Amino acid sequence: MAEFDFSNRDSFGSKFGAIAAAAGSAIGLGNIWRFPYVVGENGGGAFLFIYLAFIFAIGIPVMLSEFTIGRKAQRNPFGAFRKLAPGKPWYLVGLMGVVAAFMILAFYTAVAGWTLEYIYQSIVNGFAGKSSADLGQMFDSFRESTFRPILWFAIFMFMTSWIVVSGVKNGIEKYAKILMPILLLLIIILCIRSVTLPGAKDGLLFLFKPDFSKITGNTILEALGQAFFSLSIGMGTLITYGSYISKKDNLANTAVSVSLTDTFIAIMAGIAIFPAVFAFGIAPESGEGLVYRTLPNIFQQMPGGYYFSLLFFILLGVAALTSTISVLEVIVAYFAEELKMTRKKATIVASLSVSVLGLMAVMSWGPLADFKIFGKHVFGMLDFTSANILLPLGGLLIVIFVGWYLGKSKTKEELSNQGTLKAKYLNLFMFLVKFIAPIAIAMVFLNGIGILKF
Ligand code: PFF
Numbered sequence: 362m363a364e365f366d367f368s369n370r371d372s373f374g375s376k377f378g379a380i381a382a383a384a385g386s387a388i389g390l391g392n393i394w395r396f397p398y399v400v401g402e403n404g405g406g407a408f409l410f411i412y413l414a415f416i417f418a419i420g421i422p423v424m425l426s427e428f429t430i431g432r433k434a435q436r437n438p439f440g441a442f443r444k445l446a447p448g449k450p451w452y453l454v455g456l457m458g459v460v461a462a463f464m465i466l467a468f469y470t471a472v473a474g475w476t477l478e479y480i481y482q483s484i485v486n487g488f489a490g491k492s493s494a495d496l497g498q499m500f501d502s503f504r505e506s507t508f509r510p511i512l513w514f515a516i517f518m519f520m521t522s523w524i525v526v527s528g529v530k531n532g533i534e535k536y537a538k539i540l541m542p543i544l545l546l547l548i549i550i551l552c553i554r555s556v557t558l559p560g561a562k563d564g565l566l567f568l569f570k571p572d573f574s575k576i577t578g579n580t581i582l583e584a585l586g587q588a589f590f591s592l593s594i595g596m597g598t599l600i601t602y603g604s605y606i607s608k609k610d611n612l613a614n615t616a617v618s619v620s621l622t623d624t625f626i627a628i629m630a631g632i633a634i635f636p637a638v639f640a641f642g643i644a645p646e647s648g649e650g651l652v653y654r655t656l657p658n659i660f661q662q663m664p665g666g667y668y669f670s671l672l673f674f675i676l677l678g679v680a681a682l683t684s685t686i687s688v689l690e691v692i693v694a695y696f697a698e699e700l701k702m703t704r705k706k707a708t709i710v711a712s713l714s715v716s717v718l719g720l721m722a723v724m725s726w727g728p729l730a731d732f733k734i735f736g737k738h739v740f741g742m743l744d745f746t747s748a749n750i751l752l753p754l755g756g757l758l759i760v761i762f763v764g765w766y767l768g769k770s771k772t773k774e775e776l777s778n779q780g781t782l783k784a785k786y787l788n789l790f791m792f793l794v795k796f797i798a799p800i801a802i803a804m805v806f807l808n809g810i811g812i813l814k815f
Pocket of ligand 1: 386387388389390391392465589590591592593594596598684685687688
C-alpha cells in the first residue's frame with residue numbers, strides 16, 4: 362500500500378476560506394436544532410447564562426488549543442499527538458476523537474435526514490392548513506415510520522461522502538463560503554416574525570430570564586456538552602481543520618471569530634424558536650422534535666411562507682452538511698494518513714461503517730423504539746454519550762496537553778506565527794488552559810455524572 366504523501370497535504374486556500382470552513386463545522390444542527398431543544402429541556406434562561414460562561418472560559422481556549430496542535434503538527438488528531446508527543450500515550454486522545462466522530466456522525470446524519478423530509482414537505486405544501494397539534498402529529502408519525510427516515514439518512518450520508526472525497530479546497534471550503542451568510546440572513550428574518558407573534562413575550566422571558574432554581578448538576582453538564590458540541594471541539598475536528606490552516610493566519614482571531622459567530626447564531630435560533638413555541642402552545646421541553654414542530658407554524662404565519670420554508674430547510678440542510686463533512690473528515694484523515702488508505706477508500710469504509718450505527722439511530726422511534734440502554738434509545742445514547750462525556754473528556758485532555766505538555770514557549774511559537782505576531786493574550790491563554798479550563802471541566806463532569814456533589 363502506498364505511503365501517504367505528507368509533503369503534498371491539502372489545505373485551505375485563504376484566510377476567509379479557513380474561517381468559513383471552521384464556522385461551517387461549528388454552525389449546524391447544533392445551533393438550530395440541538396441548542397433550542399436542550400435549552401427547553403433545561404429550563405431556559407439560567408441554562409443560557411451558564412452556557413455563555415462555558416463558551417468563553419472553556420470553549421474558546423479549547424478551540425485555540427486544537428488549532429495550535431493541528432497546525433503545529435500538520436496531521437490528523439491521532440498523528441498529531443504522536444508527532445508532538447512521541448512515545449507517549451497522548452495519541453489515545455486522537456483515537457477517542459475518532460470514536461466520538463463515529464457516534465456523532467451516526468445520530469447527526471439522522472437529524473440531517475429529517476431536514477430533507479421537511480424540504481420535501483415544503484415542496485408539496487405539506488404543512489398548509491395544519492394546526493400546531495397536527496404538525497406535531499405529522500413529525501411524530503414521520504419519525505416513527507421506517508422507510509422514509511432511512512431513505513433520507515442514506516441520501517444525506519451519500520452527499521457528505523461525495524464532498525469529502527473531493528478534498529479540502531474544492532469540496533469543503535467552496536460550499537461553506539457561499540451558503541453560510543445566506544442562512545444567517547434567513548434566521549434574522551425568522552426572528553423578526555417570531556418576536557412579533559402575539560404572546561411572543563413569554564418565549565423571550567423563558568430564554569433570557571434566568572431562574573437558577575432550575576439548575577442541577579446534570580443541567581450544568583448539559584450546558585458544557587452543548588458548548589462543546591456546538592463549537593465542534595473536544596474530538597479533534599478542529600485539530601484536523603487547524604492542520605489545513607495557513608501558517609500565516611492568525612489562529613486566535615480565527616478561534617474568536619468562529620466562536621462568536623457560532624454563539625450569535627445559537628442565540629438567534631433561540632429568539633426565532635421560543636416566542637413561537639409559547640405563541641403556538643408547544644411544550645418547551647418536547648425534546649428532539651422541538652424545532653421541527655415549531656418552525657412550520659411560523660412559516661404559516663408569514664407572507665411567502667411557502668418559499669420561506671423551502672429555502673430555510675434547504676439552508677438548514679446545507680448547514681448540517683458543512684458540519685457532517687467536518688466530522689467525517691476526522692475519520693477519513695485518520696484512515697488515510699495512519700491506515701494508508703486512499704482518500705476514496707477511506708471515505709467509503711468510514712461512511713459505510715458509520716451507517717450501521719446511524720441506521721440504528723434512525724430507527725430509534727420506529728422499529729427499535731423498545732431497544733433501550735440505560736433507559737435511553739440508541740439515538741439518545743449516542744447524543745448524550747458523545748456530547749456530554751466524550752467531548753468534555755477530550756477537551757480536558759487537549760487543554761492539559763497544551764498547558765502542561767506542550768508548554769508556553771512552543772505554544773507561543775505557533776500562536777505568534779514564529780514571532781511575527783504579538784500574541785499579547787498568551788499569558789491569559791496559558792492560565793486558562795493550565796488551570797481554569799481543566800478544573801472547570803473536571804468539576805462539571807464529576808458533578809454531572811454524580812461522583813462529586815456540590
Ligand atoms: N458543531 C456542529 C453543530 O453545532 O451542528 C456539530 C459538530 C460538528 C459536533 C463537528 C462535533 C464536531 F466535531
